[in-house]
Amino acid sequence: MKRWRLGTADLLAGCDGLGLRTAWVKPGAAPPRGMAGSAGRRSVHGFDGPPEIDLDRLIVMLERWLADPRTVPDDHLLPAGPAFHRACWIAACRITPGTTMTYGDLARSAGRPAAARAAAQAMARNRLAPLVPCHRVVAANGLGGFMGTTLTERGSAWALRLKCWLLEREGIGDAEGNDRVDSPAPKGDPA
Numbered sequence: 001m002k003r004w005r006l007g008t009a010d011l012l013a014g015c016d017g018l019g020l021r022t023a024w025v026k027p028g029a030a031p032p033r034g035m036a037g038s039a040g041r042r043s044v045h046g047f048d049g050p051p052e053i054d055l056d057r058l059i060v061m062l063e064r065w066l067a068d069p070r071t072v073p074d075d076h077l078l079p080a081g082p083a084f085h086r087a088c089w090i091a092a093c094r095i096t097p098g099t100t101m102t103y104g105d106l107a108r109s110a111g112r113p114a115a116a117r118a119a120a121q122a123m124a125r126n127r128l129a130p131l132v133p134c135h136r137v138v139a140a141n142g143l144g145g146f147m148g149t150t151l152t153e154r155g156s157a158w159a160l161r162l163k164c165w166l167l168e169r170e171g172i173g174d175a176e177g178n179d180r181v182d183s184p185a186p187k188g189d190p191a
Helices: 055-067 083-093 103-109 116-124 156-169
Strands: 002-006 009-016 019-025 041-043 052-054
Touching: 002 055, 009 055, 009 156, 019 055, 052 055, 083 103, 083 116, 103 116
Parallel strands: none
Antiparallel strands: 002 009, 009 019, 041 052
């Protein structure tokens, strides 16, 4: 497992029973249960993705992302999952750094224009943030959620501050989350 200290969080890269994953944790906190890994190849069980994964390659991609947030993951590193989730993850990878897209726009890009909530669920299940840049996907009326949390959930403040930090790193918004992060989308957007 590899750990980087960034802003108000640590970024971890490792493996769990489902394959490669990244995780954001509070500085110095333990990794999520089941997450481990050492550099090298590990088998993935029970998924329709590649039979083996490469943690070394994930670490290299994350180090490239740290140097330049325009880094896009290798397609084979994208996690296995439902077809619509994978379409959303691929569409999120196409969002230009320094810009955002609403969940509704993401759903349209993934081929299901009326599925904004399903697109949000796909982002919540993203196992490779920040390489699959779910932080660039926002609600039509504001920031939206991050790491499976929303503004109304207990404990969400830290996750949403992290989302703001990631957006600020790309030149969107400021320390208070102002600018394009909280601006409403044009009328008619179903997200």
